Amino acid sequence: MNTQRFENFEKAVLRLNEAVANFNRDTKNSFSRDALIQRFEVTFELAWKCLADYLIMQGMVMENRFPRQVIKLAFSGNLIKDEAVWLKILQSRNLMSHIYDETVADAIAGDIANQYAVVISDLLEILKK
Numbered sequence: 001m002n003t004q005r006f007e008n009f010e011k012a013v014l015r016l017n018e019a020v021a022n023f024n025r026d027t028k029n030s031f032s033r034d035a036l037i038q039r040f041e042v043t044f045e046l047a048w049k050c051l052a053d054y055l056i057m058q059g060m061v062m063e064n065r066f067p068r069q070v071i072k073l074a075f076s077g078n079l080i081k082d083e084a085v086w087l088k089i090l091q092s093r094n095l096m097s098h099i100y101d102e103t104v105a106d107a108i109a110g111d112i113a114n115q116y117a118v119v120i121s122d123l124l125e126i127l128k129k
Helices: 003-025 030-057 067-076 083-098 102-128
Strands: none
Touching: 003 030, 003 102, 030 067, 030 083, 030 102, 067 083, 083 102
């Protein structure tokens, strides 16, 4: 596994969890919401790339390294427990990366704080082992 990328992922998870705590103190604060979303985007990018590194290290062959393919392989290899949640995470990242709508941002920030950050943190713990 790419050691530098993994270390960056570990730091990004910590920063994401800080952003979740800050957002949860005031969910109406647009600055906190936007910071949470930005940290989520960075953390997700590192998450799926670390997953790809791990899968390759385990001998999995990937024709293309796209997030959806990596998520599906990680699920089939029992690295992640809930493929649907990870695909929802990918969809949320794509929505926030390509369009910006206040209502969508509010909903995704809630998903990050209530579900995504925990799932991503769980992945970090799995990859540490």
